[in-house]
Amino acid sequence: xxxxxxxxxxxxxxxxxxxxxxxxxxxxxxxxxxxxxxxxxxxxxxxxxxxxxxxxxxxxxxxxxxxxxxxxxxxxxxxxxxxxxxxxxxxxxxxxxxxxxxxxxxxxxxxxxxxxxxxxxxxxxxxxxxxxxxxxxxxxxxxxxxxxxxxxxxxxxxxxxxxxxxxxxxxxxxxxxxxxxxxxxxxxxxxxxxxxxxxxxxxxxxxxxxxxxxxxxxxxxxxxxxxxxxxxxxxxxxxxxxxxxxxxxxx
Amino acid sequence: xxxxxxxxxxxxxxxxxxxxxxxxxxxxxxxxxxxxxxxxxxxxxxxxxxxxxxxxxxxxxxxxxxxxxxxxxxxxxxxxxxxxxxxxxxxxxxxxxxxxxxxxx
Numbered sequence: 001x002x003x004x005x006x007x008x009x010x011x012x013x014x015x016x017x018x019x020x021x022x023x024x025x026x027x028x029x030x031x032x033x034x035x036x037x038x039x040x041x042x043x044x045x046x047x048x049x050x051x052x053x054x055x056x057x058x059x060x061x062x063x064x065x066x067x068x069x070x071x072x073x074x075x076x077x078x079x080x081x082x083x084x085x086x087x088x089x090x091x092x093x094x095x096x097x098x099x100x101x102x103x104x105x106x107x108x109x110x111x112x113x114x115x116x117x118x119x120x121x122x123x124x125x126x127x128x129x130x131x132x133x134x135x136x137x138x139x140x141x142x143x144x145x146x147x148x149x150x151x152x153x154x155x156x157x158x159x160x161x162x163x164x165x166x167x168x169x170x171x172x173x174x175x176x177x178x179x180x181x182x183x184x185x186x187x188x189x190x191x192x193x194x195x196x197x198x199x200x201x202x203x204x205x206x207x208x209x210x211x212x213x214x215x216x217x218x219x220x221x222x223x224x225x226x227x228x229x230x231x232x233x234x235x236x237x238x239x240x241x242x243x244x245x246x247x248x249x250x251x
Numbered sequence: 252x253x254x255x256x257x258x259x260x261x262x263x264x265x266x267x268x269x270x271x272x273x274x275x276x277x278x279x280x281x282x283x284x285x286x287x288x289x290x291x292x293x294x295x296x297x298x299x300x301x302x303x304x305x306x307x308x309x310x311x312x313x314x315x316x317x318x319x320x321x322x323x324x325x326x327x328x329x330x331x332x333x334x335x336x337x338x339x340x341x342x343x344x345x346x347x348x349x350x351x352x353x354x355x356x
Contacts, residue, residue: 092261092265094264094265094268094269095261095264095265099261099264102257102260102261103257103258103260103261106253106254106256106257106258107254107257111253112253135268
C-alpha cells in the first residue's frame with residue numbers, strides 16, 4: 001500500500017466572522033504519486049481546502065498531514081515538501097522569469113548554483129529560454145501561466161497543488177503544461193489538481209473527489225465512478241452528482 | 252542570509268524600473284522641503300522687515316538701563332524711538348498716537 005501524500009482527518013473550518021462551517025468532520029486521503037483531481041461547483045470549498053492544506057489558512061480542529069508530517073506545526077521542512085501553482089498569477093511582473101525564479105528559489109531554500117541549474121532546466125522544458133530576461137508584463141497569457149508553473153515546481157516538490165493551472169491559455173500551451181505535469185508525476189510528484197476544465201481533467205486525473213458545500217459526494221478512481229454512475233465523461237458525472245441546475249439561492 | 256539578500260536585490264530591481272515610484276520616493280520629500288522652507292523664509296522676512304515702533308523714555312541714568320535698551324534693540328523686532336526723559340505719560344500717549352507706535356517703555 002502506498003504512503004499517504006495528504007491525510008486529512010476530522011477537519012473543521014469556518015471563516016472568521018461567519019457562523020456556518022465550510023468544513024465539518026472532513027476526511028480525505030490522497031496516496032503518494034497519484035494524479036488527483038478535486039472538483040466541485042463554484043463556492044464548494046475547493047480553493048479553501050487547498051489553502052488549508054498549504055497553510056495559507058489556519059484551522060483549529062482536525063489534522064492535516066503531508067507525507068506524514070503534521071501541517072499544524074508549520075516547521076520549515078513542510079514548506080519544501082509541496083509546491084503551489086495558484087489560480088491568480090503570483091509573481092513580480094516587473095521582473096523577468098529568471099529574476100523571479102532567483103527570488104522564489106532563494107525563498108525555497110535553494111543555493112545560488114541550484115537556482116541557476118534548475119532555472120535553465122525549467123526554461124528549456126517550458127519554452128521560456130528566449131524570453132527569460134524580458135519583463136513578464138510584456139508576456140502573453142500562456143507564457144505568464146508557464147512562469148507561474150515554473151515558480152511552483154522550482155524546488156522539485158514532492159506534492160504539487162494546481163489551482164486552475166491552465167486558465168485562459170491556448171490549446172498549445174495547455175497541452176504543453178499537461179504533458180509537463182504528467183512527466184512530473186512519472187518522476188514521483190503527487191499532483192493535486194483543481195479546475196473547471198473537465199475535459200482536460202479527464203486526461204490528467206486518475207482519481208477524483210467531487211466536493212459540494214464542504215462535503216465529499218464522490219471519491220474514487222475516475223473510471224469506476226463513470227461506470228457506477230453510468231456516465232461517459234466527467235462533465236456528465238459532475239452534473240449527475242451535483243445537480244444539473246443550481247437553485248436560485250445557490251446562484 | 253541568502254533569502255534577505257535576494258529580497259533586497261528583488262526590491263532594488265523593482266524600484267529601479269519604476270520611474271514614477273522613484274520620483275515619488277525622492278522627489279516628493281525634496282518638493283516638501285522646498286515648499287516648507289519657502290513658506291518659513293517668507294514669514295521670517297515679513298517679521299524682519301516690518302518692525303514694531305517702540306517709544307523708550309529712559310529716566311534711569313544707570314548702566315543697566317542702557318544695556319537693557321541695547322538688548323531690546325538686538326532682538327531686531329523693534330524700531331526704537333528715544334523720547335526725552337522730561338516728557339510725562341500723557342505726552343508719551345499722544346506721541347504713540349501720532350507716531351503710530353504700538354508700544355512704549
